[in-house]
Amino acid sequence: MRRVTWFNATSLTLGFAFLYLPMVILIIYSFNDSKLVTVWAGFSTRWYGELFQNEAFLDAAWVTIKVAVISSSIATVLGTMAALVLVRAGRFSGRTLFSGMIYAPLVMPEVITGLSLLLLFIGLDIDRGIMTIVLAHTTFSMCYVSVVVSSRLVSFDQSLEEAALDLGCSQMQAFFLVTLPIIAPAVISGWLLAFTLSLDDLVIASFTAGPSSTTLPIKIWSSIRLGLSPEINALSTLMISVVAVGVITASLVSKRASLKRQADERAAGG
Amino acid sequence: MRRILLIAVPYLWLLALFLVPFLIVLKISLSDIALAIPPYTPTLDFSAGWDGIKEFFANLDFENFEFLATDDLYWKAYLSSLKIAFVATFLTLLVGYPIAYGMAAAPDHWRPTLMMLVILPFWTSFLIRVYSWIGILSNEGYLNQLLLSLGVISSPLTILNTNIAVYIGIVYTYLPFMILPIYAALERMDESLLEAAEDLGCSRITAFWLVTFPLSKNGIIAGCFLVFIPTIGEFVIPSLLGGSKTLMIGKVLWEEFFNNRDWPVASAVAVILLLILIIPIILFQRNEQKQREAEG
Numbered sequence: 266m267r268r269v270t271w272f273n274a275t276s277l278t279l280g281f282a283f284l285y286l287p288m289v290i291l292i293i294y295s296f297n298d299s300k301l302v303t304v305w306a307g308f309s310t311r312w313y314g315e316l317f318q319n320e321a322f323l324d325a326a327w328v329t330i331k332v333a334v335i336s337s338s339i340a341t342v343l344g345t346m347a348a349l350v351l352v353r354a355g356r357f358s359g360r361t362l363f364s365g366m367i368y369a370p371l372v373m374p375e376v377i378t379g380l381s382l383l384l385l386f387i388g389l390d391i392d393r394g395i396m397t398i399v400l401a402h403t404t405f406s407m408c409y410v411s412v413v414v415s416s417r418l419v420s421f422d423q424s425l426e427e428a429a430l431d432l433g434c435s436q437m438q439a440f441f442l443v444t445l446p447i448i449a450p451a452v453i454s455g456w457l458l459a460f461t462l463s464l465d466d467l468v469i470a471s472f473t474a475g476p477s478s479t480t481l482p483i484k485i486w487s488s489i490r491l492g493l494s495p496e497i498n499a500l501s502t503l504m505i506s507v508v509a510v511g512v513i514t515a516s517l518v519s520k521r522a523s524l525k526r527q528a529d530e531r532a533a534g535g
Numbered sequence: 536m537r538r539i540l541l542i543a544v545p546y547l548w549l550l551a552l553f554l555v556p557f558l559i560v561l562k563i564s565l566s567d568i569a570l571a572i573p574p575y576t577p578t579l580d581f582s583a584g585w586d587g588i589k590e591f592f593a594n595l596d597f598e599n600f601e602f603l604a605t606d607d608l609y610w611k612a613y614l615s616s617l618k619i620a621f622v623a624t625f626l627t628l629l630v631g632y633p634i635a636y637g638m639a640a641a642p643d644h645w646r647p648t649l650m651m652l653v654i655l656p657f658w659t660s661f662l663i664r665v666y667s668w669i670g671i672l673s674n675e676g677y678l679n680q681l682l683l684s685l686g687v688i689s690s691p692l693t694i695l696n697t698n699i700a701v702y703i704g705i706v707y708t709y710l711p712f713m714i715l716p717i718y719a720a721l722e723r724m725d726e727s728l729l730e731a732a733e734d735l736g737c738s739r740i741t742a743f744w745l746v747t748f749p750l751s752k753n754g755i756i757a758g759c760f761l762v763f764i765p766t767i768g769e770f771v772i773p774s775l776l777g778g779s780k781t782l783m784i785g786k787v788l789w790e791e792f793f794n795n796r797d798w799p800v801a802s803a804v805a806v807i808l809l810l811i812l813i814i815p816i817i818l819f820q821r822n823e824q825k826q827r828e829a830e831g
Contacts, residue, residue: 273640276633277649283630284656284710287667290677294670303675347545354542363542366549372816374768376785377805380792381556384802388559404552407545436537465660468770468789482662489666489775493673501663508659516651 288505295498302493312499322500325484329464332395332480336402337459343403344410344459345452351411352418370408378405379472386473393475401473402466406459413458417451450519457515461508564802565595599803608787609804613811615782619698619773620766623705627762628755630706631713635754636747638714639721646722653718657711665704665775672700672776696778704772709765713758720754721747753826760819768808784808 295313299306316322347367354360370378382401386393421444429439445452467482474483488494603609638649656664671677672695679691694700724747732742770785777783784804792801 270640272633273637277637277641280630280634280637281652283707284652287664287671287707288656288659290671291663291667302670303673303677303680343545343548346541347549350542350545354538357542359546362554363546363549366553368820370553372764372812372819374765374770374785374808374812376768376770376788377560377809380788380801380805381560382552384559384563384798385552385556400552404548407548411545461658465662467662472792482660485662485666489662489669493670497666501660501666504663505659509655512651512655512658516647520647 291498292502292505295495295502297495297498300495302495302498312495313503316496316499316503319496321479322481322484322496325479325481328395328478329481332398332402332470333460333463336399336463337406337456339399339403340407340410340459341452341456344407344455345414345448347407347411348415348418351415367408367411370405371412373405375466375468379469382469383472393473394478397473397475398470398478398480401469402459402463405469406462409458409462410452410455413455414448414451417448421447454515457511560802560805562595563799564599564806565597566799567596567598599799600807602800603803603807608782609784609807612782612784612787613807616767616769616784617811619701619705619781619783620763620769623702623709623766624759624763626702627706627709627713628759631710631758632717632755634710635714635717635721635751638718639724650718653711653714661708662771664708665772668700668704668707668776669695672703695776696781698777698781700776701773701781701783704776705762705766705769708772709762712761716757716761717751717754720751724750753822753829756822757819757826760815760822764812764815764819767812 294302294305296308296310297305298309298311347363351364351367379401382397382404383393386397391397425447426439426443429443430436434442465482466480467486470480471483471486474480485497485500488497634653638646638653641649669676673679674691674693674695676695678694679688682688683691694703728746728750729742732746733739737745768785769783770789773781773783773786774789777786785808788801788804788808791797791804
């Protein structure tokens, strides 16, 4: 398959142009001086300034970050537990239902998940606010975490944990001292995935948020509905840059870690 | 003891926040029409014992579903969602396959970078990626400005607020879901098979159709399901890029709930949407299972 032909080169170039051009245009026009988004009127950073003065956006950003940190942390704990159950617990009654409930939210349309959770909260007479969004986000993102973590657990060599038990560790100690450090990369990427899913979610948050707990996507949504806005371009640029820096750093770190591991293995082997 | 605790915590969480809410939706979809005022009748009265349960089931009715069947808005929306999802999945395959192919053919040291470039948009906000197309596709948008200045067209094209814009939005946002499984299938392919085909007299194109394409079939199937299933219930893309004539069931459900405040009908819409989705979801799981068995 290793053949660089003009066809492959063109399809890669066009493909990546398609994937990135819209975002590049958005970033360029976030520095546009004009209030009209599609007319270029010179370079300016005024929309960034206005963005940082817009209390509504700042409040919504704060709510979003709080919700994302809390829900992704709970989801990581629950999702890791669920992954342990899926991979290790063997047979127990209700196992099919359990794995069904882990995989179903991944393909469930968000409108249905949102509607059903809202009806639950209303049925239980729970006031909608940050807490209800956290509950909702935790539920769907723990499923993503458990899929990520369980794929790592499958390849985990259980004899390492057994060795720890033989050497006098309790089960808890063996898990925290041996298993967890080894599956840590999967747990961390599970947390990051849950975090971005929560940051990004519009539909489920719209159903489960109360009037006083607007998240950033809900805020962005209501401004976009009124048409293009240069402030949203500035906000988008900030969000895209944060993600790009984060993902590129993470991939460089993991690349270095794997190079180091290879070097260690070579040293140990040689 | 510890094992029971380990199972119980995530299990109970999912029961309480995933399964029970669905049962509530199902129950409300079978309730009488009542605008946004709980409790919905019939209510389940456990204190009345068996008689209470019997009465509950006797009072369930299908009037919301009958309403869905008689008002042609709903079945048109289901059909139109299916149609849009089919066409969009096919278009995504058409755009995604050459990219996955190009990635698999790229030199080894490029691949991690190419992979990261495909995954990166997946981590960036979905809402923003859809929003970026409004500026491109609108009548005064960048695409029309470009085409007008090049003299390709003499008056602006209307793309935004049509189904074409919805297709573009879906292809754009779901492309990584199509590329990654196809790339995974192509990457595993044994290169010597292609050499053998060419030694035996195949041209490159026939070798592609006879060898490469069939071997990437599982990746294609997985990618198509990963695009098709979530697209049916899509809400954001048709609302932002589609016009008033774009009918998709996710949008209808949203409007039924937030604008019309008819919760029982919204619940019935959700139940039927789920029933429609069960078929592709089961097919998808079968395909995954088959692949795992073939590998294991």
